[in-house]
Amino acid sequence: MNKLISAVAVAAALAVPAISFAQSNDQGLTRAQVRAQLVQLEAAGYNPGADHVNYPQELQAAQARVSQEQLAAGNTSGYGSPATGSSQSGAAVQPAHTAAQQAVYFGH
Template identity: 55%
Template sequence: MKSLFPALVVATLLAAPVASFAQSNQPLTRAEVRAQLVQLEKAGYNPVGDQTEYPNNIQAAQRRVDEQNAVAQADTSGYGAASNGSSQAGVRAAIPAAATGPSSVYFGH
């Protein structure tokens, strides 16, 4: 009995992450699929329309939906969005006089 309890505890600890992971991959319900389809139709996708441009049409509509969702989830904290830009400081390097003469590689260009 003493060796059964630790084995049961170990088995429970090993099975807990597997059970929680399996529950996170739930399929979509019909209502969720219909809501997504309505959202795509509002973005300009017509499921019974032009069949010759199928992948391009739905991808364009999905991009518009993603943009709308991004705007809806925008940062409203008042601090502004993160910037991915860069800046440079300093002055332009002076070109030596010898590099601009007739013996320069860039002469005449």
């Protein structure tokens, strides 16, 4: 019985690291993709080495210009910043008015 417990403990100790290092399918961007995005932003007027005071505003403005150019060109591949837009799904449903006798908590 004692050997069985130690064998299970050794098997568990060997199995835990194998499970914890499982690869995920969530891959990030490659260097080439990041470089291509930077080239697009620089072409849209963003200069990463210039003024750091207005960094977020300048970067966001360049991203907006790139996304507008991609939308105008019909590029909806999903690469780059998300497209903006709207959709309609119908009218809001108003709840029906119920009489006091039909209320859930009537009489309580």
